[in-house]
Amino acid sequence: MITILIGKVLRASGVQYHVYSGGQHYICTVRGKLRKGLATTTNLLSVGDDVYITPVSAEQAVIVMAAIAPDFKKSRLDRYCEASLRGKVKPVICINKIDLADEEFIRREMQIYEKLGNPVLYTSARTRQGIDNLVDILRGNVSVLVGSSGVGKSSLINAVQPDLALKTNALRENFLKGRHTTTSAELVTLDIGGMVLDTPGLREFALWQDGSSDAQDVMLSFPEIERLSHYCRFRNCTHQHEPGCAVKQAVERGEIDPARYRNLIKLRGGH
Numbered sequence: 001m002i003t004i005l006i007g008k009v010l011r012a013s014g015v016q017y018h019v020y021s022g023g024q025h026y027i028c029t030v031r032g033k034l035r036k037g038l039a040t041t042t043n044l045l046s047v048g049d050d051v052y053i054t055p056v057s058a059e060q061a062v063i064v065m066a067a068i069a070p071d072f073k074k075s076r077l078d079r080y081c082e083a084s085l086r087g088k089v090k091p092v093i094c095i096n097k098i099d100l101a102d103e104e105f106i107r108r109e110m111q112i113y114e115k116l117g118n119p120v121l122y123t124s125a126r127t128r129q130g131i132d133n134l135v136d137i138l139r140g141n142v143s144v145l146v147g148s149s150g151v152g153k154s155s156l157i158n159a160v161q162p163d164l165a166l167k168t169n170a171l172r173e174n175f176l177k178g179r180h181t182t183t184s185a186e187l188v189t190l191d192i193g194g195m196v197l198d199t200p201g202l203r204e205f206a207l208w209q210d211g212s213s214d215a216q217d218v219m220l221s222f223p224e225i226e227r228l229s230h231y232c233r234f235r236n237c238t239h240q241h242e243p244g245c246a247v248k249q250a251v252e253r254g255e256i257d258p259a260r261y262r263n264l265i266k267l268r269g270g271h
């Protein structure tokens, strides 16, 4: 079912509009069909216009991480995966800047995520490696791009659709310093079909997570550990100090990646 709301344009900036409707603010984009043939700089709407809007929620989170230090951290990846599953959004992992890294090493590091059934993309916005795969992932979907600042989120969207010309950090630093300091999310409609919300970082991500970190929910992102936890002696085992903990035993036997184990304990507020 499609919900259609009536709202008022509060702010128009480039390709996106802030619309007020029913006590809420929405970041909106003009549908591709209406936009066709117009330069991206043309404002189709003005502040004060009444509009119909169709709210959509993200179906998938493309978690972008750079393949190089200091960004490449599996603990960070686990946090993002966990938050997206909690937000009922499917995580897709995108390792960008692969042109700067030892690809074989990165692919080995990522094996565990692939084995768990997560789609993993290896991309370079610079050389366009993997961009076709990203296009396939984004086509026809409503996606949110998350990841630390500087990992290449805006560059990737530009690689998918160059005419969007989203500002990237390099531009910001070199030419526009101090001018485009807003860190608002940008919603764009793709010509290939679908929409992407380019977020400036983890802060935006908090919008669609409810804050509660239920132990059971956290376990969703650690299925290989969850399976074992049924064999723990205690039903409410925290897998830290308890005797007869099947999880700890598996870690000791090398059957569970110790880093994954540590990330799980950290996410559950343990130590």
Ligand SMILES: Nc1nc2c(ncn2[C@@H]2O[C@H](COP(=O)(O)OP(=O)(O)O)[C@@H](O)[C@H]2O)c(=O)[nH]1
Pocket (backbone or CB within 6 Å): 096, 097, 098, 099, 100, 123, 124, 125, 126, 127, 147, 148, 149, 150, 151, 152, 153, 154, 155, 156, 167, 168, 169, 170
């Ligand atoms: N070498 C290389 N540099 C990239 C790649 N993707 C983005 N960059 C550069 O990384 C910087 C940050 O990119 P940006 O798209 O602004 O990152 P964002 O903050 O995640 O949106 C820019 O200088 C980009 O040119 C890539 O795949 N390879």
Ligand SMILES: [Mg+2]
Pocket (backbone or CB within 6 Å): 153, 154, 155, 167, 168, 169, 198, 199, 200
């Ligand atoms: Mg950006």
Ligand SMILES: [Zn+2]
Pocket (backbone or CB within 6 Å): 229, 232, 233, 237, 238, 239, 240, 242, 244, 245, 246, 247, 248
């Ligand atoms: Zn246990």
